[in-house]
Amino acid sequence: MTAFDEELTARLESLRQQGLHRQCRVLDSAQSPRISVAGQPLLNFSSNDYLGLANDPRLQEAAIAATLRYGTGSGASRLICGTLEPHAQLERELAAFKGTEAAITFSTGYAAAAGAIVSLLGKSDFLILDKLVHACVVDAARLCGATLRVFAHNDLEDLERKLKWCAGKRQAGGPKPRILVVTESVFSMDGDQAPLRAIAELKDQYEAWLMVDEAHATGLYGPGRQGLVAAGQLTGRVEIQMGTLSKAVGASGGFICGSRALVDFLVNCARSFIFSTAPSPGVAAAATAGLKFIQSAEGAARCERLWRLVGGVGESLRRYRLADPPRSAILPLPVGDEARAVALAARLREQGILLPAIRYPTVARGSARLRLTLSAAHTEAEIVRLVETLKSTLTGGGLGAETRF
Numbered sequence: 001m002t003a004f005d006e007e008l009t010a011r012l013e014s015l016r017q018q019g020l021h022r023q024c025r026v027l028d029s030a031q032s033p034r035i036s037v038a039g040q041p042l043l044n045f046s047s048n049d050y051l052g053l054a055n056d057p058r059l060q061e062a063a064i065a066a067t068l069r070y071g072t073g074s075g076a077s078r079l080i081c082g083t084l085e086p087h088a089q090l091e092r093e094l095a096a097f098k099g100t101e102a103a104i105t106f107s108t109g110y111a112a113a114a115g116a117i118v119s120l121l122g123k124s125d126f127l128i129l130d131k132l133v134h135a136c137v138v139d140a141a142r143l144c145g146a147t148l149r150v151f152a153h154n155d156l157e158d159l160e161r162k163l164k165w166c167a168g169k170r171q172a173g174g175p176k177p178r179i180l181v182v183t184e185s186v187f188s189m190d191g192d193q194a195p196l197r198a199i200a201e202l203k204d205q206y207e208a209w210l211m212v213d214e215a216h217a218t219g220l221y222g223p224g225r226q227g228l229v230a231a232g233q234l235t236g237r238v239e240i241q242m243g244t245l246s247k248a249v250g251a252s253g254g255f256i257c258g259s260r261a262l263v264d265f266l267v268n269c270a271r272s273f274i275f276s277t278a279p280s281p282g283v284a285a286a287a288t289a290g291l292k293f294i295q296s297a298e299g300a301a302r303c304e305r306l307w308r309l310v311g312g313v314g315e316s317l318r319r320y321r322l323a324d325p326p327r328s329a330i331l332p333l334p335v336g337d338e339a340r341a342v343a344l345a346a347r348l349r350e351q352g353i354l355l356p357a358i359r360y361p362t363v364a365r366g367s368a369r370l371r372l373t374l375s376a377a378h379t380e381a382e383i384v385r386l387v388e389t390l391k392s393t394l395t396g397g398g399l400g401a402e403t404r405f
Contacts, residue, residue, distance in 0.1 A: 019338035019368075020359055030055045033378045035354065042354040043382055045372050050329045051219060051294065051302050052377025053250025058293060059286040066285030074278035079267070082278035086285045093291050094255055098226055099235045102263035105255045105287075106272060107279050109215055109244035110136040112254030114143060115270030116211065116240060117180070121146040125178040126166040130154065130194065132187050134213060135361075146180075153187075156198050163206040179208035185228035186216035189363055189371060191330030196228060200237045211240035216328060219248025219294045225303055248294065251287035253279055306376035309383055313374060316387045320394055332358075333370040333394065341368035344393060351389050 001009070015021040029036040031054045035044045053059055066086050076082040087105065094103035106112040117140035121127055125146040129137060131153045141148050149166065151158040159181070166179045181203050183194045196212065203210045214227040222231030225248075229238050240262065245253040256266060266273060293299045306329060314326035320333050335341040341357035348355050348370075359368045372390075374383075 019342050033375050033382060037354070040349075040352075042349065042352055043378075043386065045353060045355045045374065045378075045386060047375060048216070048247040048373060049250060049375055049377075050248040050306060050373070051250065051299070052375045053248070053290050053293060056250060056290075056293070059250055059289045062289035063282035063286040067280075067282040070281035072280060072282065074281060076278070077274060077276060078278045079274055084278070084281045084284075086281040086288065087278060090284045090288045090291075091255075093288050094257055097224070097291050097295065098241055098257040099230060100241065100257040101260040103255055103257045104263045104266050104270075104273065105245075105253050105279070105284070106270075107253060107276050109134075109213075109242070109246070109254035110139075111272035111276060112242055112244075112256055113137050113213070114140045115266060115272035116242065116256050117141065117182070118144045118271065119266060119269035120144075120209075120240075121178060121180055124175065125180070126169070128159065128162045128166065128179065128181045128208075130183040130187075132189065133182055133184055134188055134215070137182050137213065141182075154192070154194055156195060156202065159199065160202055160206075163202055163208060166208075167206045179203075179206065180211060181208050182211045182213070184213040184215070186214075186221075186328045186330070188216055188330065189358065189369070190332050191216075191326065191328035193228060193327055196232050196234055196238075200234050204237070209239045210237070211242060212238050214241055214243040215247060216330065218243045219290075219299075220303060220306070220329065225294045225299060245287040245290070249287055249290040251290050252283050253287060302376045306374065309374050309376070309378060313372070313383060313387060317390060320390070329374045331372040331374070333372055333390075335368050335370060336366055338365075338368045341370065345370060347393050348389065351393070353386060353389050355390075 012021065025037050027035050027037055031047065031049060033044050035042050070084050070086060074082040074084060091103045091105055095101065106115055113136040121144040123145040126149065127141050127144065127146040128149045128151060129141060131150050149162040151162050163179065170176055181199065183199060185196060186193055200210055212229055214229060217227040219225045221228045229235055229241055239258060241257040243255050245251045245255065310326050310329055314331060335344060338359045341359060345355060345357040355370050355372060357368055358371045363369065
C-alpha cells in the first residue's frame, strides 16, 4: 500500500468510528416503492420520487421516442451544437408551467445553483443564505467570491439584520453592490417551509434579489402544482426560481426560471451551462412528459393521494416527529447520535424497509435522523407495514413516546 492509500485508509477508518462511513447501494430493480438490493426485496421509503413518475410508462415512452429520433447523446455543449428540440421543448414547457418569461435547464440541480449564483455575483457583492439551504447553494456561495452572511433558519428578524448590514455597506455615488437572498421553499431534510411572502417583502425593502429553490415543492403545491412561489402569488417578485427535474417530475436535471433577460444572461455567463455537454435528449423528453402529467387531472389526483398518505403517516407517527401536522412528503424522525441512527436503519432494513440514516455533513453533527419520504405510488398495505415496523423498531431503539425533540 502506498503512503497515499495509507492516509486515505486512515481517514476512512475515522469516518467508520464516527458512524459517518457511506457506500453506494446497487439496486437490481427499477426505481420504485418496491426495490431489490442484492436480491433482497425492500419497501423504499427514501426516494424523492413523490408522484411515482420515475418508472412511469409515459415517461419511458417519451424517452424511448426521443432516443430513437435524436440518439442517446447530445454530442456537444448547448452552445456548440448540442441543443436539440427536446431541450428547447422542455424549456418552453417549464416557463409556461412556472408562469415566467423563460427557463434554462442544466444537467443537475447542483449545476443550476452553481451556474446562477457564480455568474450573477462577484467579490463586491453580498450573498445571504438560510442556514439550512442545500449544499449546492453553499458550494456556489464559496465559488462566487461574494461576501457571505447566513441567517438563522427561517428567522425573519435575523434575515433583516443581515440585509440591513449589507445595505449599509453600499456607498452613495459609487457602484451599487448586489444583494442576493437564497432560501428553499420546502427544506430537504426537515420538510418545513420558508415564509416566502415575508422574505419577499424584506428583500424588496432592502433592494435585494431573491432566489428560491423549489426542488421539493415543484409538482406538489399551488395552482397546477407549480410550487410554493406560485401558491403564494409571488411569481413576479421572485427574481430566480430554481428547481430540479429529478424529484416529483420523475426525470433528471436542474432548471432556472425567470425573466428573459435572466435566462439570456445565464446562457452567456453560466459556466456550468457553457462548459457542459447537453443532457441526453431522452432525459429531456421524459421530463417534459413528467411536467405534462403533473398538470393533468390525473396528476392532480395523484398529488391528492400523496397528501392523504402523508397525513395518515404523520398522524400515526406523531409522537416520533418534529412537528405536526406534516407540511411536506418529507417526515424526519430525529435520532441525534450518528451511530444509533445507522443501527436503527440497519434494523429496519433487516425487516424489509429501506429508510437510510442521514448524517453529517448532510445535517449538523449530532442531528442524525431517519428521513422518511412518501410516494403516491405506495399502497395502503405498504403504509400500514411501514407504520407498524417503525413503531416497534423505534420504540425498541429508545425513541418512545416520552422522547422530546
